[in-house]
Amino acid sequence: MAHHTNVLSFVMAGGEGSRLRPLTANNCKPAVPFGSGHRIVDFVLSNLVNSNVLANYLLVQYKSQSLEAHVQRVWQAGGQVPKRCVTVVPPRSGQVFQGTADAVYQNIDLIRRHKPDVVAVFGADHIYRMDVQQMIDFHQRSGADATVAALPVRLDECHQFGIVETDGEQRITDFREKPKTSSPMPGSTSHALASMGNYIFNADVLLAALERAAGTGATDFGKDILPAMVRTHHLAAYDFTTNEIPGVAGFEELGYWRDVGTIDAYFEAHLDTLGAQPRFSMANPHWPIHGADPTAAETAQCHAMQSVVGTGCSLADGASLERSVLRSGVVVERGAQLERCIVMDRARIGSGARLRGVIVDQDNEVPANECIGFDAERDRQRFQVTDSGVVVVPAGFFAPRPVVVQPARNLLPSLPFLRPKRGTAGEGVGGLGMAV
Numbered sequence: 294m295a296h297h298t299n300v301l302s303f304v305m306a307g308g309e310g311s312r313l314r315p316l317t318a319n320n321c322k323p324a325v326p327f328g329s330g331h332r333i334v335d336f337v338l339s340n341l342v343n344s345n346v347l348a349n350y351l352l353v354q355y356k357s358q359s360l361e362a363h364v365q366r367v368w369q370a371g372g373q374v375p376k377r378c379v380t381v382v383p384p385r386s387g388q389v390f391q392g393t394a395d396a397v398y399q400n401i402d403l404i405r406r407h408k409p410d411v412v413a414v415f416g417a418d419h420i421y422r423m424d425v426q427q428m429i430d431f432h433q434r435s436g437a438d439a440t441v442a443a444l445p446v447r448l449d450e451c452h453q454f455g456i457v458e459t460d461g462e463q464r465i466t467d468f469r470e471k472p473k474t475s476s477p478m479p480g481s482t483s484h485a486l487a488s489m490g491n492y493i494f495n496a497d498v499l500l501a502a503l504e505r506a507a508g509t510g511a512t513d514f515g516k517d518i519l520p521a522m523v524r525t526h527h528l529a530a531y532d533f534t535t536n537e538i539p540g541v542a543g544f545e546e547l548g549y550w551r552d553v554g555t556i557d558a559y560f561e562a563h564l565d566t567l568g569a570q571p572r573f574s575m576a577n578p579h580w581p582i583h584g585a586d587p588t589a590a591e592t593a594q595c596h597a598m599q600s601v602v603g604t605g606c607s608l609a610d611g612a613s614l615e616r617s618v619l620r621s622g623v624v625v626e627r628g629a630q631l632e633r634c635i636v637m638d639r640a641r642i643g644s645g646a647r648l649r650g651v652i653v654d655q656d657n658e659v660p661a662n663e664c665i666g667f668d669a670e671r672d673r674q675r676f677q678v679t680d681s682g683v684v685v686v687p688a689g690f691f692a693p694r695p696v697v698v699q700p701a702r703n704l705l706p707s708l709p710f711l712r713p714k715r716g717t718a719g720e721g722v723g724g725l726g727m728a729v
């Protein structure tokens with residue numbers, strides 16, 4: 294039965310995340326922070342590990358340093374999750390992953406070595422809960438060669454997704470990657486069935502498909518492999534809306550799933566997690582999202598005024614928070630007001646500052662009485678502002694004051710080589726992400 298199925302997973306974490314700029318200036322997309330203590334990659338990894346899939350390979354390439362450090366701390370050290378349940382795999386030196394299928398092809402030896410029954414190929418960029426075992430059960434029951442997880446999306450969003458058509462019995466009859474237009478799915482006038490970028494393959498089918506594709510320029514599952522497989526194989530669509538997660542509250546959105554590929558989608562998904570009756574609750578003990586510092590949830594976190602506050606934050610008298618997320622070590626000085634804001638680790642908000650609809654990235658000390666999010670014209674002159682008016686203060690914009698090491702003045706003239714270049718100690722702090 295499915296629970297004894299040997300599963301190997303590849304999690305695709307090599308995306309550049311260009312539409313999340315400037316948040317991806319120092320992080321790849323899966324490493325971008327989410328909520329008060331997580332990173333985006335924690336959702337897919339929690340889903341796999343909670344589903345008892347314990348052999349997971351995370352395929353990385355761009356700006357993967359912060360991702361690797363995070364995976365090492367949370368997913369390899371043991372503690373919250375079984376030890377070494379995730380292995381990070383960058384391309385071999387001098388190589389790049391040309392696309393998702395090429396990334397798996399370059400690691401085909403892992404499939405040969407593990408000899409799994411099925412291979413799960415999952416994206417790393419989404420906010421959701423999913424019991425992967427239920428998808429594997431469905432895959433095996435339907436007798437498919439490969440199964441694509443799918444859910445309805447609005448027709449005007451179809452150009453962002455792989456769109457599947459089925460015969461009504463969950464067998465895929467057509468797969469088109471990001472089509473300009475789509476027709477609605479049966480029984481709907483407004484929605485079509487989209488691929489979530491999560492696939493289950495029978496291992497032998499995947500091996501053969503990758504070998505066949507190699508050298509033909511077919512490098513991507515969505516663009517090349519799946520559309521071709523529809524004609525030669527039995528492909529099934531797994532209906533994500535039937536996936537059942539324990540502990541989901543009645544007020545939450547059924548089948549919550551968000552592609553946080555743009556700043557607006559990323560910002561909205563944060564708001565979805567806030568309040569007493571969130572659309573998506575971060576605190577479900579039956580299906581935990583691992584990755585945050587455990588003390589964050591227990592001791593330092595408070596939900597006052599529909600906000601979350603990460604570990605080691607400090608809020609001065611009269612500071613006010615509304616529908617906001619503070620990550621760890623954030624300082625909000627006296628009288629500062631934050632409304633609908635995401636403040637990244639260790640940023641400081643000066644006294645009396647007023648921020649509304651703002652993402653403050655790391656390495657910022659917002660000056661006292663600064664005002665952002667109230668004057669769109671002025672904001673646009675200084676910052677990136679999204680279509681829905683979210684302002685992004687990039688890392689290092691309000692550079693923290695460097696720590697100046699006082700040189701021993703009387704020694705300097707005779708020992709010029711000791712003269713600190715613009716404050717030695719400040720270099721590490723002030724030197725980060727200073728391009729803006």
Ligand SMILES: Nc1ncnc2c1ncn2[C@@H]1O[C@H](COP(=O)(O)OP(=O)(O)O[C@H]2O[C@H](CO)[C@@H](O)[C@H](O)[C@H]2O)[C@@H](O)[C@H]1O
Nearest residue numbers: 305306307308390392396416417418454455488489490515
């Ligand atoms: N060269 C590479 N090496 C390793 N990892 C890489 C990679 N390039 C991208 N990735 C990762 O693979 C996943 C898919 O990203 P892609 O950019 O390939 O496709 P996209 O998300 O646009 O569409 C996909 O996901 C949507 C759902 O969001 C589907 O509808 C659509 O059919 C599907 O192609 C992401 O997690 C990304 O980080």
